Amino acid sequence: MRLTTKGRFAVTAMIDLAQRQSNGPVTLAGISERQKISLSYLEQLFGKLRRHNIVGSVRGPGGGYRLARGMNEVTVADIIAAVDEPLDATNCGGMENCQDEHRCMTHDLWTNLNKRMHEYLASVSLHDLVNQPKAKAVAASVAIDDRLRGARRDNVAVA
Amino acid sequence: MRLTTKGRFAVTAMIDLAQRQSNGPVTLAGISERQKISLSYLEQLFGKLRRHNIVGSVRGPGGGYRLARGMNEVTVADIIAAVDEPLDATNCGGMENCQDEHRCMTHDLWTNLNKRMHEYLASVSLHDLVNQPKAKAVAASVAIDDRLRGARRDNVAVA
DNA sequence: TGTATAGTCGACTGAAATGTTCAAGTATTA
DNA sequence: TAATACTTGAACATTTCAGTCGACTATACA
Numbered sequence: 001m002r003l004t005t006k007g008r009f010a011v012t013a014m015i016d017l018a019q020r021q022s023n024g025p026v027t028l029a030g031i032s033e034r035q036k037i038s039l040s041y042l043e044q045l046f047g048k049l050r051r052h053n054i055v056g057s058v059r060g061p062g063g064g065y066r067l068a069r070g071m072n073e074v075t076v077a078d079i080i081a082a083v084d085e086p087l088d089a090t091n092c093g094g095m096e097n098c099q100d101e102h103r104c105m106t107h108d109l110w111t112n113l114n115k116r117m118h119e120y121l122a123s124v125s126l127h128d129l130v131n132q133p134k135a136k137a138v139a140a141s142v143a144i145d146d147r148l149r150g151a152r153r154d155n156v157a158v159a
Numbered sequence: 160m161r162l163t164t165k166g167r168f169a170v171t172a173m174i175d176l177a178q179r180q181s182n183g184p185v186t187l188a189g190i191s192e193r194q195k196i197s198l199s200y201l202e203q204l205f206g207k208l209r210r211h212n213i214v215g216s217v218r219g220p221g222g223g224y225r226l227a228r229g230m231n232e233v234t235v236a237d238i239i240a241a242v243d244e245p246l247d248a249t250n251c252g253g254m255e256n257c258q259d260e261h262r263c264m265t266h267d268l269w270t271n272l273n274k275r276m277h278e279y280l281a282s283v284s285l286h287d288l289v290n291q292p293k294a295k296a297v298a299a300s301v302a303i304d305d306r307l308r309g310a311r312r313d314n315v316a317v318a
Numbered sequence: 319t320g321t322a323t324a325g326t327c328g329a330c331t332g333a334a335a336t337g338t339t340c341a342a343g344t345a346t347t348a
Numbered sequence: 349t350a351a352t353a354c355t356t357g358a359a360c361a362t363t364t365c366a367g368t369c370g371a372c373t374a375t376a377c378a
Contacts, residue, residue, distance in 0.1 A: 060376055205354090
């Protein structure tokens with residue numbers, strides 16, 4: 001799981017899309033203008049999002065993109081994984097080279113940390129982002145800590 | 160907050176350092192060999208870590224690096240921030256261009272997400288990583304999360 | 319039947335970041 | 349003084365980022 005401006009663009013664009021799809025398909029040209037992201041770059045990003053079945057496309061006049069699933073079914077982790085693609089997990093791709101005890105230890109520790117990060121990003125859905133009440137950031141921190149400790153959460157609103 | 164292999168290398172190296180500093184300063188050459196990271200690359204990373212007062216150096220024979228503070232006082236966020244440096248937070252650096260309502264909204268949403276990620280990484284200390292009992296609780300919480308959310312097909316490479 | 323709309327695909331680009339290597343230092347210990 | 353080890357700077361190939369361009373296909377609508 002990598003986190004760069006690329007994933008940021010994708011998330012921003014997806015929020016825009018989620019907010020507007022009720023009026024029918026949303027054009028990339030519109031997203032481009034509203035979010036100030038180059039149209040051709042969006043085409044690349046949405047090509048990947050489409051191939052990952054996160055969005056669907058409608059061609060021709062009046063066409064555009066729409067979500068392939070409900071907002072609750074699309075997480076930030078999904079979006080980032082779609083555009084950032086593979087990227088090797090650890091220095092020792094699978095088992096190879098892992099005979100040394102110390103390497104294996106740091107290896108486990110790292111994948112562990114990674115897993116938790118992914119877990120967090122997977123816990124935030126597009127719905128959470130779109131329906132986030134303006135400015136509650138601070139209060140949210142408590143909830144996160146609880147969740148990391150294994151606290152139960154009902155279907156909602158991380159935010 | 161950016162997350163790349165660069166920060167990964169730094170965290171791995173810091174774990175190695177934390178595990179071995181009880182025997183006195185740890186040389187980069189040693190870390191390089193154990194973790195299979197190029198020595199010169201480590202030199203660059205530790206130069207930054209030193210300038211951020213995360214590690215301290217001891218020159219001359221028998222020298223090396225040691226933590227500048229206790230393991231509990233060094234978080235993953237500290238390490239990543241030190242090596243990944245600046246990187247603008249949002250597309251609209253401060254206030255500029257933020258007159259449009261929608262841009263401001265997604266802008267807030269994004270910085271919010273960012274804040275939470277940072278918060279999480281700041282909650283994991285070097286001590287936590289070194290003394291972590293071999294991966295158990297985390298895996299469990301992931302399973303729970305998936306269940307609550309309704310099984311998802313992608314199962315994205317966590318890495 | 320055209321034609322404008324809008325997605326699809328591929329190649330290509332300059333700039334930056336990654337990760338590595340080489341080389342020449344300086345400080346410290348023995 | 350010699351060996352050790354950090355310090356600094358430069359150069360480098362490779363990859364990714366972000367954007368551009370051009371040609372193409374599918375569809376709605378007049």
